[in-house]
Amino acid sequence: MRIRIANGRLIDPANQLDATRDLYIADGLIVGVGTAPSGFSADRTIDATNLIVCPGLVDLAARLREPGFEYRATLESEMEAAMAGGVTSLAIPPDTDPVLDEPGLVEMLCYRAKKLNRAHVYPVGALTVGLKGERLSEMAELVEAGCVAFSQANTPIIDNIVLMRAMQYAATFGFRVWMQPVAPFLARGGVAHDGEIAARLGLAGIPTAAETIGLYTHIELARITGARLHVTRLSSAEGLKMIKWARKEGVDITCDVSVNHLHLSEMDIGYFNPNCNLTPPLRTQRDREALRQGLADGEINALCSNHTPVDDDAKQCPFAEAEPGATGLELLLPLTIKWAQETRTPLVTALARVTSDAARIIGSQKGGHLSVNARADVCIFDADTYTPVSRSRLRSQGKNTPFLGLELPGEVRYTLVEGQVMFEAS
Secondary structure, eight states, rough: EEEEEEEEEEEEEGEEEEEEEEEETTTTTTEEESSSTTTTTEEEEEOOTTTTEEOOEEESOOOOOOTOOOTTTOHHHHHHHHHHTTTTEEOOOOSSOSSSSSSHHHHHHHHHHHTTSSSEEEEESBBBBOOOOSSSSOOOHHHTOOOEEEEEETOOOOOHHHHHHHHHHHHHTTTTEEEEOHHHHHHHTTTTTTHHHHHHHHEEEEEEHHHHHHHHHHHHHHHTTTTHHHHOOOOOHHHHHHHHHHTTTTEEEEEEEHHHHOOOGGGGGGOOOOGGOOOSSOHHHHHHHHHHHHHHHHHHOEEOBBOEEEEEEEHHGGGGGGGBBBOOOGGHHHHHHHHHEEEEEEEHHHHTTHHHHHHHHHHSSSOOOTTTTTTOEEEEEEEEEEOOOTTOOSSSSSOOOOTTTOEEEEEEEEEEETTTEEEEEO
């Protein structure tokens, strides 16, 4: 289908474009920006007057819960949520059941996703077999099967010899290693930030040092081995300082932050709100402000949803017993806009963090921008419309989010994947 998206405010951070332009799509590709190619005749015209047209969002952390956890969510339900949220590319952590440590499992996931014909899936393979931190996975074979990077998800490697060998192997082939920094023994048993709120509520704490000590280990091993390191879900001001220091030392390092940590702090736990039981834990207001500023400055490279749907039975229990996680695919765009508004960050900069910058970390050349001949993954939204966050409106099978009951800016009107309209608001 040939599509003309007319009269929209076209924001393409990769090309530093923010202007009213028409967009022309044919055969799944962008074929014209501003000017129609010779002989172009649209089969459909989408009127984007007073709407924003941008690249489809790229999410660096979205658990689709398949295989193994279909009672929490299915590929179908979470793909629908992605389309409703304008998210067209998803990086999938390896902590499925079974773990993504075998090429056959990765190929099956990619096949299932492609058959659904929704968002593009970018599996992140397990760094070690079974995420047990003992034996290295067959990284080269996993890359051939479709993996874009390697990670331990939320499971740290205790034996640093194994971690160093994994980074050496990854560095040899140029594979990027994605690590969530945590010193396992300092974090053991903790459920909240180790501070005044946890002490008052009687919750076991996780100190900031659990992040910074784990982060220093990752940085030093990356420096020694030459590995390309991506730090996932940074949560503290001290951690951000270490990222800046590592770059000055010449370490090839990037990092991201979740939308939850951009807007929430330990104060939001309130009276044991289980939806605020997250990994990593919500930290202080000072940490939150540092993360917000770091993202605006570009010190933090990307913003992700850390989408982790959890079933009601696992959330409707005491805080310390609740399973960590929150749904986020449909909230990634609204919370990005909210952060931009509150920090007076230009929208083109904010959208870069969830489009071109995130695509660069995945290593995708096809997504995250609206250049001519690029893949026609497009999100069209109204930035001025506020919509309530409610269980009934969420398409994700997971209804758990700390933002329930709030009205957030940004309503997705259309989502296109490879030139096909996959979502259209009623």
